[in-house]
Amino acid sequence: MTEISNIPDKSDFAHVTEWVFDLDNTLYPHHVDLFSQIDVNMTGYVAALLGLSREEARTLQKRYYQDHGTTLKGLMLHHGIDPLDFLEKAHAIDYGVLAPDPALGEAIKALPGRKFIFTNGSVKHAEMTARALGILDHFDDIFDIVAAEYVPKPADATYDKFMALNRVDTARAAMFEDLPRNLLVPKALGMKTVLLMPRDESHEFTDAWEKRTDADVHIDYATSDLTGFLCRLIDR
Structure with a gap:
């Protein structure tokens, strides 16, 4: 490289x-891994919204992230979700790791x-x-x-x-x-x-x-x- x-x-x-x-x-830094909490929350949101297993939900979540820049944008485009509700639930995390x-x-x-x-x-x-x-x-x-x-x-x-x-x-x-x-x-x-x-x-x-x-x-x-x-x- x-x-x-x-x-x-x-x-x-x-x-x-x-x-x-x-x-x-x-x-x-990456190794603090705060974002992993958000990632888990987003997977749970997608699973609950669409009735998917966590594995299926994560696959879809990651595809939306890569294709649209954020999981949120993909969910808005394809499923018409309330973005403020998504953001609130995605960011319900423990900031104490920082x-x-x-x-x-x-x-x-x-x-x-x-x-x-x-x-x-x-x-x-x-x-x-x-x-x-x-x-x-x-x-x-x-x-x-x-x-x-x-x-x-x-x-x-x-x-x-x-x-x-x-x-x-x-x-x-x-x-x-x-x-x-x-x-x-x-x-x-x-x-x-x-x-x-x-x-x-x-x-x-x-x-x-x-x-x-x-x-x-x-x-x-x-x-x-x-x-x-x-x-x-x-x-x-």
């Missing part, structure tokens, strides 16, 4: 004043300019997650799936909506994400792109298509240590 640097060139980010972060598996991360908070706080959370989840989920990490107060805004009118990343229109709403200058922006396909549009818009990866790629992905490949030339940097990466960009 083509090598992508995990050590940022500080000069490469000297122009950045707009910092955009995905939420799950980005602002906390520990405060003061070092990450200080690094985000020290970044010059504005900071955003841009998530395919809900504002409530983002707030609960960021509050548990002790970093919520360092963000200027949260753009969620409701604000996106339930059209998830990686749809072009969703990035356009986020950028327009927050008047983001993409030539002065960087985006941090855990899914390679969600960085295609940011790169095309002129943003610096950083992929957050598991410590062990061979064991911590649930779906093969989520893994970085040689085709992902739109990724500028890849790291499994967000705090360490950001600390290299700020003056200490």
